[in-house]
Amino acid sequence: MSSPNNTTANNQQVKSDIPAGLWLNCKSCSELLYQSSLEENLQVCPSCGFHFSLTAAQRIKMLVDPDSFQEIDPSLHSCDPLNFSGDGSYAEKLLSSKQKTNLQEAVVCGSATLNRIPYALAAMDFRFMGASMGSAVGEKITRMLEMAVQRSLPALIVTASGGARMQEGILSLMQMAKTSAAVMRHDEAGLPLIIILTNPTTGGVTASFASLGDIILAEPKALIGFAGPRVIKQTTQADLPEGFQSAEFLLEHGFIDRIVERKKLRRELGLLLHYLGGGRAI
Amino acid sequence: MISCLEIEKPILELEDKVGELISSSLDRDADLTSGILLLREKLDLLKEHFFLNLSPIEKVQMARHPQRPYPADYISLLFSDFLELHGDRRYADDRAVFGGFALFDQQPVMLIATRKGRDLASNMACNFGCAHPEGYRKAWRLMRLADKVGAPIITLVDTPGAYPGIGAEERHIGEAIACNLRDMFRLSVPVISVITGEGGSGGALGISVANRLLIMANAYYSVITPEGCAAILWRNNEAVPKAAEALKLTSDDLKNLKVADEIVREPADGAHRDYQKAAELLGEALLRHLQDLRKMSAEQLRQDRYEKFRNLGLFLE
Numbered sequence: 201m202s203s204p205n206n207t208t209a210n211n212q213q214v215k216s217d218i219p220a221g222l223w224l225n226c227k228s229c230s231e232l233l234y235q236s237s238l239e240e241n242l243q244v245c246p247s248c249g250f251h252f253s254l255t256a257a258q259r260i261k262m263l264v265d266p267d268s269f270q271e272i273d274p275s276l277h278s279c280d281p282l283n284f285s286g287d288g289s290y291a292e293k294l295l296s297s298k299q300k301t302n303l304q305e306a307v308v309c310g311s312a313t314l315n316r317i318p319y320a321l322a323a324m325d326f327r328f329m330g331a332s333m334g335s336a337v338g339e340k341i342t343r344m345l346e347m348a349v350q351r352s353l354p355a356l357i358v359t360a361s362g363g364a365r366m367q368e369g370i371l372s373l374m375q376m377a378k379t380s381a382a383v384m385r386h387d388e389a390g391l392p393l394i395i396i397l398t399n400p401t402t403g404g405v406t407a408s409f410a411s412l413g414d415i416i417l418a419e420p421k422a423l424i425g426f427a428g429p430r431v432i433k434q435t436t437q438a439d440l441p442e443g444f445q446s447a448e449f450l451l452e453h454g455f456i457d458r459i460v461e462r463k464k465l466r467r468e469l470g471l472l473l474h475y476l477g478g479g480r481a482i
Numbered sequence: 483m484i485s486c487l488e489i490e491k492p493i494l495e496l497e498d499k500v501g502e503l504i505s506s507s508l509d510r511d512a513d514l515t516s517g518i519l520l521l522r523e524k525l526d527l528l529k530e531h532f533f534l535n536l537s538p539i540e541k542v543q544m545a546r547h548p549q550r551p552y553p554a555d556y557i558s559l560l561f562s563d564f565l566e567l568h569g570d571r572r573y574a575d576d577r578a579v580f581g582g583f584a585l586f587d588q589q590p591v592m593l594i595a596t597r598k599g600r601d602l603a604s605n606m607a608c609n610f611g612c613a614h615p616e617g618y619r620k621a622w623r624l625m626r627l628a629d630k631v632g633a634p635i636i637t638l639v640d641t642p643g644a645y646p647g648i649g650a651e652e653r654h655i656g657e658a659i660a661c662n663l664r665d666m667f668r669l670s671v672p673v674i675s676v677i678t679g680e681g682g683s684g685g686a687l688g689i690s691v692a693n694r695l696l697i698m699a700n701a702y703y704s705v706i707t708p709e710g711c712a713a714i715l716w717r718n719n720e721a722v723p724k725a726a727e728a729l730k731l732t733s734d735d736l737k738n739l740k741v742a743d744e745i746v747r748e749p750a751d752g753a754h755r756d757y758q759k760a761a762e763l764l765g766e767a768l769l770r771h772l773q774d775l776r777k778m779s780a781e782q783l784r785q786d787r788y789e790k791f792r793n794l795g796l797f798l799e
Contacts, residue, residue: 281796282730286715335795364705369729370741373683373705374794377691380663381791406656407684412664426656427646435646445651455654
């Protein structure tokens with residue numbers, strides 16, 4: 201299906217972080233896939249529909265008008281406030297994540313247009329320490345929402361996160377309240393917030409901004425929950441129901457608006473931005 | 483014999499000795515005063531030394547002490563005419579979170595507190611203090627009511643964390659906590675939260691978006707339990723003390739990181755040895771902060787709470 205609004209999305213090829221090679225096995229159905237056919241298909245398995253993770257850059261490219269994205273706070277990054285050392289030092293983990301991803305932190309924020317409708321957005325990048333939220337991620341999300349208030353923009357956050365970043369201890373926990381406060385101010389300014397939940401979104405991110413969208417979309421089969429399935433199994437000693445904590449499970453229980461396949465996301469986001477702007481022409 | 487932690491044994495043994503000496507001096511009509519005085523001095527020193535030198539994991543153990551006063555104990559000692567209000571008007575009445583109006587300093591306040599239960603039956607009924615979504619939704623219902631009628635809100639928190647269970651996820655505990663985090667910033671009344679024992683992550687934060695956060699000297703507040711952290715980062719149980727240390731979760735750490743506004747002192751023996759004195763110390767702090775906050779306008783209170791959290795976090799740019 202094609203519409204005038206999503207030609208860019210259909211045509212673009214998304215490069216992946218999967219090591220270069222001609223083919224690979226699907227993580228879900230094990231089908232042998234050509235790298236190039238996966239890229240053509242927006243990193244969705246043509247055989248089973250499994251949605252591979254996207255980098256923040258891939259995600260943003262998929263959801264904005266060409267060359268419209270303007271990043272904010274690109275150099276804002278984490279320090280090591282607790283001088284934390286676990287099985288390796290936090291400082292080392294940060295360094296290796298930066299090298300691996302070419303990012304300064306686990307979220308990329310800015311403003312862009314889609315179908316020439318301006319909006320503010322943030323995309324989380326799971327490769328960077330599981331896109332866990334420490335002070336820097338919390339600050340960047342907060343500033344993005346503050347920028348949206350200042351410029352009267354709707355906002356979009358594409359989530360993927362293992363939760364709060366343990367290595368910053370209580371300060372990470374406080375980012376849940378800080379980002380939620382920013383959502384409150386954006387809400388009180390009469391502006392809409394759209395959330396796109398992607399695999400996986402858990403812990404402190406689920407228990408803060410990820411659950412606070414006026415509209416909440418999710419990619420198919422994304423794992424979305426507060427506690428991890430392993431912890432729940434351990435605590436309750438019970439078998440988890442089929443499809444527990446999947447996007448489909450959340451839809452069934454009334455907590456998200458729609459499950460949207462990746463190839464339709466751009467078109468649906470465009471429609472939503474139009475509707476939420478009261479249908480005003482830009 | 484009261485139940486005690488391994489680390490407390492030297493204190494309790496010395497206390498027993500002093501007790502024996504006193505009773506034998508009475509029995510035999512012998513004057514053992516000097517010996518008793520000496521032992522008492524030694525005991526005081528030992529106690530002081532004990533609390534000064536607790537390691538982070540030992541502080542966590544003190545926070546979880548089975549005899550530690552719970553929010554319900556502080557409520558009965560510090561507040562009068564408590565009128566509990568039940569249910570979230572959506573699904574259930576979560577026993578792990580309770581609340582209602584009470585009088586404090588002769589004025590109405592809204593109390594919200596967690597409840598662990600004191601014996602196995604009540605532990606089970608209260609789910610060991612681990613709230614379900616309904617607990618957070620009930621808390622919000624009561625906080626909104628307090629906001630409407632202008633009653634300050636005091637929350638007393640002692641929870642290992644929100645419950646990781648199937649029903650909790652089905653009814654979206656993440657959403658229940660998230661809504662409280664957002665909506666507590668809308669409140670126009672003073673909000674004071676106290677971590678009295680365990681401040682277990684999002685489960686504690688979900689009722690602690692306050693103008694003033696107080697923490698009892700031997701309480702802890704953490705993004706994850708030391709056990710959970712050790713399991714994830716070290717993949718073994720022996721690392722629990724290391725994790726407790728690394729997480730910076732003690733009352734002193736919390737004050738240094740500007741998360742806690744004040745550390746509430748505890749009696750020399752710890753809150754669990756003297757409920758009355760512990761409650762007095764907490765009551766004095768609550769009254770002082772409440773008097774300060776009552777001087778602020780609705781807008782000032784909202785702004786104050788926003789700024790407190792807006793400024794938390796350390797990063798570089």
